[in-house]
Amino acid sequence: MVAANYFGVQGRINAFTVAFQIPNLVRALVADSALSSAFVPVFSDLLEKGERRRAWRVASSLFWLMLLGLGALTALFMLAAPLLLRPFHPVDPGLAVGLSQVLFPIVALLGVSGIIVGILNCYDEFSVPALTPVAWNVAIIIGLVIGVPQAHSDSSKLYIYAAAILAGTVVQVMLPVPWLRGRDDRLRLVIDWHDPAVWRTLKLMIPVTLSLGLINVNAVVDTFFASRLLDPNLAPAAIDKAFRVYMLPQGMFSVAVATILFPTLSRLSARDDWDGFRDTVSLGLRQIAFLLVPASAVIAVLADPIVRLLYQRGAFTPHQTTVVAAALVAFTLGLTFNGTMLLLNRSFFSLQSNWVPTAIALGNLFVNGVLDAFFYRFGVWGIPLSTSVVNLAGTVALVWVLRRRLGRLDLGALVTSLTRVVVASGVAAAVGWGVWDVIDSGAGRSFLGQIVSLLPALTLAGVAYLGACKALQVRELDAVTGLLRRRSAG
Numbered sequence: 001m002v003a004a005n006y007f008g009v010q011g012r013i014n015a016f017t018v019a020f021q022i023p024n025l026v027r028a029l030v031a032d033s034a035l036s037s038a039f040v041p042v043f044s045d046l047l048e049k050g051e052r053r054r055a056w057r058v059a060s061s062l063f064w065l066m067l068l069g070l071g072a073l074t075a076l077f078m079l080a081a082p083l084l085l086r087p088f089h090p091v092d093p094g095l096a097v098g099l100s101q102v103l104f105p106i107v108a109l110l111g112v113s114g115i116i117v118g119i120l121n122c123y124d125e126f127s128v129p130a131l132t133p134v135a136w137n138v139a140i141i142i143g144l145v146i147g148v149p150q151a152h153s154d155s156s157k158l159y160i161y162a163a164a165i166l167a168g169t170v171v172q173v174m175l176p177v178p179w180l181r182g183r184d185d186r187l188r189l190v191i192d193w194h195d196p197a198v199w200r201t202l203k204l205m206i207p208v209t210l211s212l213g214l215i216n217v218n219a220v221v222d223t224f225f226a227s228r229l230l231d232p233n234l235a236p237a238a239i240d241k242a243f244r245v246y247m248l249p250q251g252m253f254s255v256a257v258a259t260i261l262f263p264t265l266s267r268l269s270a271r272d273d274w275d276g277f278r279d280t281v282s283l284g285l286r287q288i289a290f291l292l293v294p295a296s297a298v299i300a301v302l303a304d305p306i307v308r309l310l311y312q313r314g315a316f317t318p319h320q321t322t323v324v325a326a327a328l329v330a331f332t333l334g335l336t337f338n339g340t341m342l343l344l345n346r347s348f349f350s351l352q353s354n355w356v357p358t359a360i361a362l363g364n365l366f367v368n369g370v371l372d373a374f375f376y377r378f379g380v381w382g383i384p385l386s387t388s389v390v391n392l393a394g395t396v397a398l399v400w401v402l403r404r405r406l407g408r409l410d411l412g413a414l415v416t417s418l419t420r421v422v423v424a425s426g427v428a429a430a431v432g433w434g435v436w437d438v439i440d441s442g443a444g445r446s447f448l449g450q451i452v453s454l455l456p457a458l459t460l461a462g463v464a465y466l467g468a469c470k471a472l473q474v475r476e477l478d479a480v481t482g483l484l485r486r487r488s489a490g
Contacts, residue, residue, distance in 0.1 A: 008315035009237035019099035038204035056185035066111035139168035242327035253291035254339025265350035290476035296335040297429035326381040334388025344398035424468035432461030
């Protein structure tokens with residue numbers, strides 16, 4: 001929101017969007033979630049076997065290997081930035097290269113963060129790692145609010161934005177470190193080349209890196225089409241702003257479910273408890289659908305007022321609202337499937353069958369490129385539509401293969417729950433749009449007017465959804481009501 005106020009989505013901000021693609025892709029390929037997804041099953045397995053000192057020695061070895069290896073890789077990519085960004089034809093090539101060189105160090109920083117977060121997750125510590133992105137955002141906002149008004153050119157303002165992201169990443173990495181104390185051991189200055197668990201983690205990283213990274217390669221492909229074949233002065237940043245709204249329910253719900261269940265799935269796999277594994281996967285898929293299907297429906301019908309409320313001020317104009325809202329609607333069609341893919345990928349990682357999601361991600365990359373080449377003719381929103389179709393295809397493929405691997409997956413319960421959730425979500429969307437439409441005509445399109453019309457619409461849509469779920473006897477509602485009862489009792 002703060003960045004949109006200063007930069008909008010038209011002009012040189014598109015150079016920033018393009019510049020961020022390559023560092024973000026490399027981060028996804030070799031750092032952060034990819035490393036954590038390979039590390040957690042190995043670390044959990046060692047803890048389950050009682051080899052706690054060895055587990056921490058493996059973690060220490062991987063910490064320093066990532067820091068040294070990714071540090072060297074960061075330096076290499078900073079030198080190669082002009083060649084890497086040339087195919088995108090950014091709106092300001094020199095600015096895009098300079099910004100990417102400022103942003104590349106986040107790769108090494110998030111590499112070591114993947115180890116720290118993975119350790120905490122294996123000890124069922126989720127709160128602190130979950131709060132680190134909040135600190136990241138706060139650091140960026142402070143940098144923008146203090147730095148941008150002091151700058152005298154668009155280029156210098158964007159360099160301040162990039163530097164703020166880098167500073168925020170340092171905060172994100174350092175914040176959870178104190179919570180490592182008091183565990184079974186601590187990170188040490190050691191690199192044990194001979195431990196098979198170190199090599200097993202690195203081998204597991206190869207397919208994990210490819211499967212998670214290929215998802216982000218899709219985003220790079222999308223940016224390529226947006227910059228080369230649509231409007232380099234508008235399309236990349238417009239899609240990026242829509243993507244950020246699309247990722248809000250994703251991060252709140254599906255990432256939370258997948259993150260919490262991942263260590264559990266790893267432990268169940270290590271114990272050969274396949275009934276528990278199947279039940280946990282089925283529960284996770286139903287919970288993600290319960291949370292994301294209504295979010296998708298409500299965001300789709302209220303995309304215009306949501307984008308207007310979040311972004312439309314300062315440099316962000318009403319025309320940009322229309323473009324971003326259309327892209328957001330296209331994104332929401334695949335919102336639930338993106339969440340289910342996240343859990344299904346981690347299910348395979350827990351089984352240490354990492355090449356399966358990799359092969360499916362590779363197929364999705366091909367499908368995404370073909371669809372981008374066709375859908376971009378629809379306009380800016382055609383690129384997000386391609387992403388949604390790919391998410392659907394990826395979910396179907398992952399479910400089919402996992403069901404063959406486990407023998408069964410309780411799909412009957414999933415379909416029954418999903419049908420009821422879809423009906424309840426339709427009720428929520430109708431109520432939300434109706435309430436907003438009635439209030440909007442009197443409240444107007446100012447910032448305050450949008451708050452007055454949108455917040456009641458979202459609140460009543462949520463109430464209508466829960467009421468419809470209760471009437472339809474959606475089982476996943478019990479988990480929510482049970483949590484509320486426990487909090488009230490507490």
